[in-house]
Amino acid sequence: MTRFAHFWRKSVDGRAAILYLLPSVILFSVFVFYPMFRTIYLSFFLTDQTGNAAIMVGFENFMYLLGSSEFQNSMKATGLFVLYTVPITIILALFFALLANEKLKGIGFFRTMYSSTMGISVAASSVIWLFMFNPSIGMFNRLLSVFDFPQIQWLLDPEWALISVAISTIWMNLGFSFLILLGGLQNIDEHLYESSRIDGAGYFYRLRRITLPMLSPTLFFIITISLINAFQTFGQIDILTKGGPSQSTNLIVYSIYREAFINYQFGTASAQAVILFIIILIVTILQFKLGERRVHYQ
């Protein structure tokens, strides 16, 4: 009894700490940890229609996926989509941020405009883009016809569909990247530029030797976030193309969704989710290993 009392008294800080952690531990458990472990668990099973584990199949789900041409196609589309969207979004956002960082009259208007896409939901903006991509009444084809270019079946042509979705995604993500980069730019000490102006450094010299190195932590952050986001794209696919035409925009998260909630194959869907998790993990680790050397933290 005395030993228990002793332990009880000594652990008072620990008990208080657990009490403070409890709310987030509960929330994380319910919404993150449990689904995560459940997904890993399910990926080793075949399931019935309600999603309960039925037959344990070990790694067979994974073997099946790796051999399936549909999954390979989905992986390829996802890879291409990441390649299309991430670099362009970041370069464009950097360009706009550099523009909007100049001290000009009314620059606040442009800052608001450039970051405004952050305030529009994926669903709403996808619907807008759906109209613009429309082959007969859409803005893009009208424009093409004005200049006598051949018409493009934006979302219906397997060659163009992924590019079209990428274009709308770049537009949607631009606001967030812009805002983060602008914040990074404004954090750079003005005196550095003044000092370099006295030395006679031109705009591009300053950009190369001051702005980009000083912005590197922000760039690193936004590249990481954008990569993860691009791998997880779902909303615009669902609204714009539903994975078509002929699977050309069936990105991996959409494929997971279809597998689970349309085909009721929770086992293979979970296996895909696990593979996606591993891919994102590897890409992020690689990025940290390779990128961090080039990042200058203050």
Place this chain on the structure above:
Amino acid sequence: MKRVELIDVSKSYDKQVDVISNINVTIEPGEFFVLVGPSGCGKSTMLRMIAGLEEITGGTLKIGEKVANNLSPNKRDLSMVFQNYALYPHLTVQQNITFGLDVKRMKKDEQHKKAKEVAEMLGLTDYLDRKPRELSGGQRQRVALARAIVSETPICLMDEPLSNLDAKLRAHMRSEIRRIQKSLGITMIYVTHDQVEAMTMGDRIMILHEGKIQQIGKPIDIYNYPANPFVATFIGSPPMNLAKAEFHETDKQLIIGSEFKLNVPAEEIGKLPRTSMTIGVRPENLYPTTPETKEEDTFHVEVTNVEILGNETIFSFKLGKEEWMAKWGGQWHIDIGDSLPVHMEFESLSIFDEQSGELIKKTIDYGKYVSNKEVPS
């Protein structure tokens, strides 16, 4: 070694109110010129206008013989040290020093050679490969200095470069900057709010207040003969004691703060204004009484505060509404509340016009000479 000339220079941000007005000054080649004033007086703005970082809205700025109003900063042939040093955090000390040379496309070997020379001069040789964050405040300051020196410009501007250092290091860097400036012969324009820096470093100093020149001159002349009450209280520590005074004709006495009465020598009477005036006396010119002190030059004051600084004792007392301070050499055992006799002399008074603040009467010259080096007349 270039002259910098400001002719009627003014600056306004909203085209209505001038934050700086009517600046007329010529800074001679090789001169150490200090701009000093309380915060917000426009001294940094003035420096930035000379550097070309701030637009000049009125008047003419000449650098060398050229009008420089619209020259870009790099065409003005100057270097600048910023208050926060503005070191590039991602570059090494070496790269920081050679940044300006690299901009000018100097060959790499030559850059290294120059950086090495300057680093040696400032004792930075061991730190060339470090990043600024790995340096102490004093070392960063030296890097900023090195960057200015390596550019070999004839003019160097410094904006409160020592204000982020501790007191001891600051005293050391004062003499170091002064030494470097003398040995290189550069024209230095130095902004500070610290009157000690101004007094000890400047060949000439300019006191700014609310965007207007208060006085320009040699530090010692400004100390001895402040042009107005503002300068009198700004330069000197503790500041000059000021009080309102009136001349009483019949008694031939000056009534100071309606309390002290001081006899005025007959030959000085004509120089005094008949209306009221502001008189000033430096704390070191309030003496302890000696047996020879005349009774009428002695005042009795009640001590309100005492500071003993080892080799000198400063005490304060009330005179009318003003608080005055006296500085006596040596250690004096004085307690708060003591009544002390204080000796004051008419010749040590500075007298300012009540309205314009102009200096009407100067103190006598208290400067001493070492006897065997006395300047022949």
